[in-house]
Structures are given as structure tokens and as C-alpha cells.
Amino acid sequence: QCITHCPVGALRERDDTAKVMRAIEDPEVITVVQIAPAVRTAWGENLGLSPEEATVNRLAGAFRQLGVDYVFDTSFSADLTIMEEGSEFLHRLKAGDLARYPMFTSCCPGWVRFVKSQFPQLVGQLSTSKSPQQMFGAVVKSYFAQKLGVPPEKICCISVMPCLAKKTECDLPTMKGDSGCKDVDFALTTREVVRMIRAEHIDVAHIPETPFDRILNDYTGAGVIFGATGGVMEAALRSAYFLVTGENPPVDAFRDVRDSGLAGERQWREATFEIQGTPVRAAVVSGLGNTRALCRALLNGQVHYDFVEVMACPGGCAGGGGQPIHCDDKERAFTRGQVLYGLDQGMAVRFSHENQDVQALYRDYLEAPLSHRAERLLHTDHTAWDMP
Ligand code: SF4
Numbered sequence: 356q357c358i359t360h361c362p363v364g365a366l367r368e369r370d371d372t373a374k375v376m377r378a379i380e381d382p383e384v385i386t387v388v389q390i391a392p393a394v395r396t397a398w399g400e401n402l403g404l405s406p407e408e409a410t411v412n413r414l415a416g417a418f419r420q421l422g423v424d425y426v427f428d429t430s431f432s433a434d435l436t437i438m439e440e441g442s443e444f445l446h447r448l449k450a451g452d453l454a455r456y457p458m459f460t461s462c463c464p465g466w467v468r469f470v471k472s473q474f475p476q477l478v479g480q481l482s483t484s485k486s487p488q489q490m491f492g493a494v495v496k497s498y499f500a501q502k503l504g505v506p507p508e509k510i511c512c513i514s515v516m517p518c519l520a521k522k523t524e525c526d527l528p529t530m531k532g533d534s535g536c537k538d539v540d541f542a543l544t545t546r547e548v549v550r551m552i553r554a555e556h557i558d559v560a561h562i563p564e565t566p567f568d569r570i571l572n573d574y575t576g577a578g579v580i581f582g583a584t585g586g587v588m589e590a591a592l593r594s595a596y597f598l599v600t601g602e603n604p605p606v607d608a609f610r611d612v613r614d615s616g617l618a619g620e621r622q623w624r625e626a627t628f629e630i631q632g633t634p635v636r637a638a639v640v641s642g643l644g645n646t647r648a649l650c651r652a653l654l655n656g657q658v659h660y661d662f663v664e665v666m667a668c669p670g671g672c673a674g675g676g677g678q679p680i681h682c683d684d685k686e687r688a689f690t691r692g693q694v695l696y697g698l699d700q701g702m703a704v705r706f707s708h709e710n711q712d713v714q715a716l717y718r719d720y721l722e723a724p725l726s727h728r729a730e731r732l733l734h735t736d737h738t739a740w741d742m743p
Pocket residue numbers: 462463464465466517518519520521666667668671672673674675676677
């Protein structure tokens with residue numbers, strides 16, 4: 356059995372499984388689970404399931420068996436994040452805000468904490484868009500609660516993440532709606548979910564695959580690749596191109612930002628794309644050592660980019676700190692990331708702006724990306740809290 360906490364017992368992962376089970380068993384509470392894109396690449400690894408068997412819809416089935424009321428895919432709000440972040444990028448590019456330093460993605464709380472403590476002069480360059488986890492919670496506690504006709508306090512939003520930093524992200528004082536309710540009540544890691552499945556003696560191999568619930572269930576290939584390094588950048592560029600030109604680019608036009616899996620690759624990847632005559636210089640980095648090198652190069656003026664994606668874990672969320680641990684020391688982030696790109700290739704819709712449920716959400720509730728309501732619900736102020 357691998358040790359998943361500090362060997363001297365000084366540091367332990369926070370385990371939220373008992374609190375989540377209490378919420379599920381409480382008949383007064385409506386439980387809503389969201390499953391992050393990267394979880395589907397790994398949740399079956401320690402349960403004896405093959406990658407073909409360990410589908411995200413089978414995991415949805417496991418949650419229904421546990422007694423959860425609604426199950427959704429965070430890929431939905433990954434598409435929503437693209438709508439907000441892509442629009443924000445174009446707005447900041449046009450406003451000349453990126454003349455010196457780029458806009459950074461902000462969906463990785465490990466990176467947000469790193470930049471706040473190590474390079475505070477760059478905090479203003481973070482996208483203000485909340486992460487998909489937080490956007491999902493914000494939509495569930497407002498739009499979805501309204502559709503159900505219940506107050507947001509009645510809903511317990513539980514996320515399943517490949518990540519430990521998501522636990523602290525959902526506890527931030529800024530991650531609340533107008534009612535004062537937390538967007539997300541509990542963030543479980545993939546490992547915690549595996550423990551819950553085992554504790555409840557659920558025979559996952561025989562659980563039927565079940566679809567996600569309406570009305571937040573549509574997701575695209577662009578949302579799915581969020582779980583791999585380069586995925587957020589690629590998804591954002593696909594939709595930024597559409598927002599500028601009114602036409603879709605060839606869907607794989609931005610594949611140069613993907614991880615090649617080759618050893619000895621540079622500390623970060625870069626590519627320049629032209630969108631209606633405007634060059635967009637993009638860079639993608641994962642792992643905090645590489646990120647430190649990139650931040651230094653930016654501050655020294657050695658490199659210049661317009662848009663940078665940062666993921667704290669090497670290989671992105673597919674290799675996240677909350678994913679199953681194996682004793683063979685084999686790095687699985689790249690192979691898991693390839694699973695996500697394979698899923699993207701096979702999907703009928705691969706552009707976030709074509710997500711039907713996201714379009715309905717804007718039509719019925721948010722009006723437009725960066726609208727007043729979207730700013731209140733889906734954006735945050737990274738300077739409004741201090742690092743402990
Ligand atoms: Fe969490 Fe790691 Fe993904 Fe960042 S890269 S969101 S720290 S799993």
C-alpha cells in the first residue's frame with residue numbers, strides 16, 4: 356500500500372468523504388456532483404477497470420448508486436470558462452493591457468497561489484475568470500437553483516477533482532455567490548472517490564453507464580481537453596478565433612501547443628498564431644520549476660507572449676496531485692492526456708462556443724460573456740485575499 360501522506364505524519368491530506376456522505380444521507384439536502392475532465396483518465400486505475408470500462412458515465416452511475424441527486428460533468432463549465440476567458444483575452448489584448456506581460460490562465464489554484472507568493476508583480480495579469488470548478492458551483496447555486504425552485508442554501512455542491520489545491524480554492528472567501536453561499540461546498544480528490552466506492556462496496560464493473568442530468572449536461576471536446584497541459588490554451592484559441600472572425604478555424608489549427616511527449620523538450624512550449632492579421636503569441640507551461648523559469652524570462656524581457664497557460668502539476672491536471680498513486684513511479688500524465696485528446700477527436704462538437712447548454716445559459720440568464728451578471732458570478736478578484 357502506498358503512503359499518500361507525509362511519512363512523519365505532520366502533513367495529512369484533508370479527507371472530506373465523511374462530510375460528503377452525511378450530506379448525501381440528509382433528506383433535506385439536494386446533492387449535486389460535478390466530475391472534472393481529468394478524473395475520467397484515472398479513476399478506474401486502482402479499481403481494476405480498464406480505460407475502456409472506466410468511463411465518466413460509469414462513474415456517474417457510481418454516484419447515483421451512492422445516492423447523489425444530480426450528476427454533471429465539469430467539462431460543461433470548462434466550455435463556459437472558455438467563453439469568459441476567451442472574451443476577456445480579446446478585450447485585454449485590444450485594450451493594450453498585454454503590451455508588457457501576457458494574460459495568464461487562472462484555472463489552476465496551485466499556480467494562483469504560486470504567483471501570489473513568488474511573483475506578486477504578475478498577479479494583475481491573471482485572468483479574472485473563475486476556474487471551471489467554481490463557475491460550475493456558481494451556476495448551480497444560482498441558475499440551476501432557480502430552475503429547481505429551491506434556495507441555494509438547500510444545495511450541497513460537491514466536486515470531484517484530480518487536485519488537492521481545489522480544496523483550498525473552494526474555501527476562499529471570494530468564492531461565494533450573492534447569497535453568501537459557497538459556490539462549491541466540498542472538493543473530493545479522485546483518490547477520495549475511490550475510497551468511497553470501496554467503502555460502500557460498490558461493484559463498479561457492473562454499474563451501468565448513466566447519462567448526466569439536464570440542464571447543464573452538454574459538453575464539447577474543447578471542454579474535455581482542459582485536463583491536459585495545453586488544453587485550455589487550445590480550447591481558448593479555437594473560440595477566440597471564432598469570436599474575432601465569426602468563423603470556425605480548422606479544429607486542430609492550434610495543435611502546436613500540445614505536449615509532444617518528447618524528452619528534452621524546452622521548459623515551455625510556444626507558438627504564434629494569426630487571427631485576422633493579428634499575431635497571438637502563446638505559451639504553455641506545466642510544473643512549478645518550469646513556471647518559475649518562464650516568469651523570470653518574462654520579467655527579464657527575454658521572452659514576450661500575449662497569452663500563457665500555466666498548470667502547476669507536470670503534464671497538467673491529468674497528472675494532478677489528487678489522482679491515484681502507483682508504486683511503480685511511472686509517470687502517467689502524458690498517457691492520460693492522450694486519452695483526453697482521443698475523446699476530443701471523437702466528439703461531434705469540439706468548440707466551446709457551440710455548447711448548446713452554455714448557449715441556453717447565456718440566452719436565459721447571463722445574457723453575454725462579460726455581462727454584469729457574468730462578471731458577478733463567474734469572475735473573481737485575485738487580490739482580495741492574502742496568502743496565509
Ligand atoms: Fe490542481 Fe495540478 Fe490541475 Fe493545478 S494542474 S488544477 S494543481 S491538478
